[in-house]
Amino acid sequence: MEVYSNENEQVDALRRFFADNGKALVIGVVLGVGALVGWRYWSNHENGSAKETSAEYQKLTTELDGSKPQTVEAVTQFASNNNNTYGALASLDLAKQYVDKNDLGNAVTQLQRGLQDTKDANLQAVLNLRLARIQLQQKKADEVLKTLDGIKGDGWTAIVADLRGEALLSKGDKQGARDAWKKGIDSDASPALKEMMQMKMNNLG
Missing domain, CATH: 1.20.58 (Methane Monooxygenase Hydroxylase; Chain G, domain 1)
Known part of the structure; x- marks a missing residue:
């Protein structure tokens, strides 16, 4: 059974969204002129950092090749260093590489790490769907059902x-x-x- 067959369009849409926006959206109530200045400084800093992270993610995952261990290691390091949506997307890419090698255990590890790194509901759904598909291949039906219960x-x-x-x-x-x-x-x-x-x-x- 093909592990990656039904949710690829959703994954591509998520990648485009985060690449285009380059920033996790944080909404807060800002009171006072001083707070507003601080907010603008923080927002500009976060926007710049997110753009840099997005660019690094795009570069590393474009070069990702399962037959070249150095590219896998680079993306693994990126995922470990970024406990955010880009780290989760990197874990998603790594999981596919492991699935292609039939290394389902490491694929599961990467997907579970990705679930810890993102709060985006749609990305969490994709990660859980792919996790459930692998668990089904592993003949772990009870774990599949538990994973599916987490998809809203x-x-x-x-x-x-x-x-x-x-x-x-x-x-x-x-x-x-x-x-x-x-x-x-x-x-x-x-x-x-x-x-x-x-x-x-x-x-x-």
């Missing part, structure tokens, strides 16, 4: 339902799998995903 938002309902059905079926729970896929079909899923889940339901007999 209606936009992910169909993909979560598909994976939940696979996990339940692997546990021998055919009715649970049928119910999960039915929920996915009834959601605002893409026609292709709906058709796939319907085929899986049909195969249950």
